[in-house]
Amino acid sequence: MSLTAADVAEIMKILEGSAFDEVTLEIDGLKLSMRRGASGGDGAAAASAPARVEARRPTGAPASAAAPMAASASPALASTSLASAPAPTAKSAAASDPHVQDVTSPLLGTCYRAPKPGAPPFVEVGTPVEQDTVVAIVEVMKLMNTVRAGVKGTVTEILMRDGALVEYGEALLRVKKAG
Amino acid sequence: MAIRRILIANRGEIAARIIRTCRALQIETVLAASEADRDSVPAGLADRTVCIGPARPMESYLKVETIVQAALGTKSDAIHPGYGFLSERAPLARLCESHNVIFIGPTAEQIEAVGDKLRARSAAEAANVPVVPGAAVESVAAAVLEGRKIGAPLLVKAVGGGGGRGMKLVEKLEDLPAAVELASAEAGAAFGDARVYLERFIASGRHVEVQVLGDGKGSVINLGERDCSVQRRYQKLIEETPAPGLSEGLRSSLHEAAMRFAARLAYRGAGTVEFLVDRKTGSFYFLEMNARIQVEHPVTEAVTGVDLVAEQIAIANGAGLRRELADLGRRGWAIECRVNAEDPLNDFRPSPGVVREVSWPSGEGIRVDTHIQPGSRVPPFYDSLMAKIVAHGPDRASTLAALRRAIATTRLSGVASNLSFHAAALADPEFQAGGVDTGFVARLLANRSSTEVAGHG
Numbered sequence: 001m002s003l004t005a006a007d008v009a010e011i012m013k014i015l016e017g018s019a020f021d022e023v024t025l026e027i028d029g030l031k032l033s034m035r036r037g038a039s040g041g042d043g044a045a046a047a048s049a050p051a052r053v054e055a056r057r058p059t060g061a062p063a064s065a066a067a068p069m070a071a072s073a074s075p076a077l078a079s080t081s082l083a084s085a086p087a088p089t090a091k092s093a094a095a096s097d098p099h100v101q102d103v104t105s106p107l108l109g110t111c112y113r114a115p116k117p118g119a120p121p122f123v124e125v126g127t128p129v130e131q132d133t134v135v136a137i138v139e140v141m142k143l144m145n146t147v148r149a150g151v152k153g154t155v156t157e158i159l160m161r162d163g164a165l166v167e168y169g170e171a172l173l174r175v176k177k178a179g
Numbered sequence: 180m181a182i183r184r185i186l187i188a189n190r191g192e193i194a195a196r197i198i199r200t201c202r203a204l205q206i207e208t209v210l211a212a213s214e215a216d217r218d219s220v221p222a223g224l225a226d227r228t229v230c231i232g233p234a235r236p237m238e239s240y241l242k243v244e245t246i247v248q249a250a251l252g253t254k255s256d257a258i259h260p261g262y263g264f265l266s267e268r269a270p271l272a273r274l275c276e277s278h279n280v281i282f283i284g285p286t287a288e289q290i291e292a293v294g295d296k297l298r299a300r301s302a303a304e305a306a307n308v309p310v311v312p313g314a315a316v317e318s319v320a321a322a323v324l325e326g327r328k329i330g331a332p333l334l335v336k337a338v339g340g341g342g343g344r345g346m347k348l349v350e351k352l353e354d355l356p357a358a359v360e361l362a363s364a365e366a367g368a369a370f371g372d373a374r375v376y377l378e379r380f381i382a383s384g385r386h387v388e389v390q391v392l393g394d395g396k397g398s399v400i401n402l403g404e405r406d407c408s409v410q411r412r413y414q415k416l417i418e419e420t421p422a423p424g425l426s427e428g429l430r431s432s433l434h435e436a437a438m439r440f441a442a443r444l445a446y447r448g449a450g451t452v453e454f455l456v457d458r459k460t461g462s463f464y465f466l467e468m469n470a471r472i473q474v475e476h477p478v479t480e481a482v483t484g485v486d487l488v489a490e491q492i493a494i495a496n497g498a499g500l501r502r503e504l505a506d507l508g509r510r511g512w513a514i515e516c517r518v519n520a521e522d523p524l525n526d527f528r529p530s531p532g533v534v535r536e537v538s539w540p541s542g543e544g545i546r547v548d549t550h551i552q553p554g555s556r557v558p559p560f561y562d563s564l565m566a567k568i569v570a571h572g573p574d575r576a577s578t579l580a581a582l583r584r585a586i587a588t589t590r591l592s593g594v595a596s597n598l599s600f601h602a603a604a605l606a607d608p609e610f611q612a613g614g615v616d617t618g619f620v621a622r623l624l625a626n627r628s629s630t631e632v633a634g635h636g
Binding site for chain 2 (some may be wrong): 024107139140141170
């Protein structure tokens with residue numbers, strides 16, 4: 001597992017927006033420490049990544065868990081937007097735009113975009129959503145769990161495939177936040 | 180149905196261990212991992228990893244429906260539950276049965292039969308397997324009556340408990356009512372079952388267990404015994420096979436009793452029948468049966484050459500029992516140390532964290548089952564087992580010497596470990612003589628100051 005440049009940029013942004021002056025992360029042999037410059041710099045990053053950090057991903061597994069590890073490793077990060085997406089996938093990690101938020105699956109199961117087969121989907125790209133708008137159903141052994149947007153805005157991307165297995169924390173769709 | 184893909188509903192060293200055998204059998208693996216284990220070593224080894232929920236076991240590894248859904252969603256033919264977590268929960272076996280997923284283990288009914296201490300006890304009696312004198316009690320008044328019959332010292336046990344949890348030792352009969360009340364309340368809170376039973380306490384006993392394999396149709400073989408008497412608060416720390424110093428008569432009586440018990444249940448898969456051997460009289464008593472692969476299975480594998488996980492899969496696959504395994508010779512001696520992330524200097528307190536450096540031993544006759552490498556996390560949510568270091572040699576003395584060298588050359592930093600305890604235990608004259616009882620660890624720790632024990636690291 002290794003941090004991407006986008007992840008590092010995101011962490012820098014979070015640090016800047018937080019009340020903390022420095023953050024140290026250790027993830028699978030990679031050590032990242034960042035400190036706000038005392039002389040008013042925008043924040044200096046120093047990362048040292050030994051070659052073995054280029055760990056391979058198991059086939060078929062989502063390509064990032066760096067963010068949730070970071071969230072649990074650092075109180076500075078736990079209080080930021082990262083904490084609201086407990087286990088972002090590669091796709092969501094790539095979304096560094098703070099105006100965009102992923103809606104993630106609260107559990108592992110089969111996801112459905114519509115209330116029943118043949119019915120129109122709960123949401124499409126362009127659909128406006130409120131916090132409590134139902135956007136999908138995740139079925140676990142015949143138990144249907146509704147997933148709500150949890151954010152106000154407009155759907156910009158559908159990431160889930162109807163009837164597919166979604167993991168806990170997998171991004172289902174992307175919403176551009178209102179305002 | 181041939182098993183082509185197995186969902187592993189576990190974590191840590193046993194997940195890595197199961198994957199190793201699956202690879203050898205060319206069976207694909209899907210690891211069901213919590214959020215805390217997405218980047219673990221087993222996740223890297225599995226063909227696929229799916230995240231089943233947050234770190235806390237109640238929200239991930241213990242969710243029966245989620246595990247079966249993960250198997251169905253990944254088109255896995257079978258579920259291997261490992262040990263702990265859902266391995267001995269009948270609802271998982273039952274849900275698998277109703278959804279045509281193969282549960283690699285016994286039937287739901289067998290899990291229930293051995294999981295309830297009272298049912299297991301009567302099954303033992305029915306199979307003509309001796310049990311410790313004792314009885315279930317419904318009230319404090321009944322406990323006082325029974326207690327007088329059995330005599331002190333005695334143990335108060337939770338019917339639904341296991342692994343020593345919920346057990347109380349009563350030295351004097353006048354302490355019995357209070358102990359029964361407390362044990363019952365604790366058992367109710369911990370297991371949802373407030374029933375308790377009383378049992379004669381064997382002052383000096385050895386924990387000897389027998390590995391069995393059954394085909395589910397009443398045919399059972401045994402693969403020898405393991406001595407697991409080196410325990411601290413009922414948690415096993417060092418295991419070996421064969422059990423040192425047993426007469427051949429006692430040894431074969433134990434094997435036969437275990438097979439009788441398992442055969443009576445028409446037990447399916449790998450299981451272990453545990454006995455308490457009274458060191459004074461040489462009598463033995465049935466303790467319980469574990470309906471799963473055991474942590475300490477590698478010592479049996481070392482001396483028999485049998486891959487127990489492969490046999491579990493073969494039986495689950497309907498390939499039946501290879502009876503010829505029973506006739507294989509046993510070769511040499513094997514001893515295992517469980518390396519836990521716990522601090523002997525602080526009352527063996529768990530020490531979660533990030534492993535900075537680690538160097539596991541290797542060499543002739545040394546096997547290390549582990550999921551820990553530099554940078555690995557030991558999350559606070561799970562048990563603290565980091566590795567099992569197993570030595571195998573031609574006899575006990577050479578095996579013990581090899582294991583001591585292996586422990587001495589193991590390097591581990593970042594988290595505390597019980598390596599110093601193992602070094603001290605293996606060096607102790609009583610352990611070296613062989614055949615210690617379950618009081619050994621308490622004596623060892625009392626005889627040495629904890630700093631002295633730590634100094635052996």
